[in-house]
């Protein structure tokens with residue numbers, strides 16, 4: 001036998017001599033996957049309040065009213081515990097696709113440790129916990145390695161039957177209020193808009209006009225994104241992720257118009273914090 005053939009022959013012998021997966025192992029694996037997750041708190045804010053030394057990372061949470069506990073990434077910092085519900089980073093050259101249909105945006109997709117969308121059905125419960133007010137924070141990063149943020153002091157999405165309409169309070173931050181369409185060529189506010197996806201159109205286009213193009217669906221026009229489009233509007237963090245060098249002058253890209261109107265963003269995070277409502281506020 002030639003030396004190469006001998007090596008392959010030996011490799012095959014080694015593989016054959018390895019112990020097979022026993023039925024016991026298989027059973028444990030299946031059970032492990034099906035086992036109910038043990039909740040560590042209602043959300044990341046509660047886990048942080050109980051122990052402000054809790055490190056950032058993946059936790060199992062169960063907001064009040066949620067049928068099942070689920071995994072979420074908690075961003076723990078000086079300003080409390082934030083439940084991350086969206087993260088985009090380009091995935092080291094393999095970006096997670098955000099052109100998805102309704103049920104995927106409803107249920108969630110991706111990996112909570114990396115790029116993901118947690119899911120509208122979970123976000124609904126996160127923003128509807130009795131005795132708390134939810135806040136929204138967006139962390140945005142561009143290819144010049146600059147970072148900016150937008151903060152909304154109250155945040156809620158309506159239920160599924162009204163298509164998860166976006167409700168926001170007061171804006172603060174340094175990225176501008178793109179959700180509100182602030183100071184942007186008369187752009188429509190996305191606040192009060194229902195969520196649209198490739199297969200569910202709630203974007204008020206009838207049709208929408210952009211330059212000399214008329215179209216009926218923002219989602220199709222904007223990279224297949226699921227988003228709170230309103231006559232499209234100037235925010236879309238769910239467009240196509242573009243690598244550096246190919247990140248300029250796309251209308252279907254990832255943009256926050258009040259900061260980055262013509263250059264696609266490099267990374268984004270959307271997160272929610274709940275604060276206990278003071279007695280006077282209730």
Ligand SMILES: *[C@@H]1O[C@H](CO)[C@@H](O)[C@H](O)[C@H]1NC(C)=O
Pocket residue numbers: 143144145
């Ligand atoms: C941004 O940061 C990355 C990683 O540290 C670096 O490779 C790149 O050159 C930086 N870009 C600019 C424009 O500073």
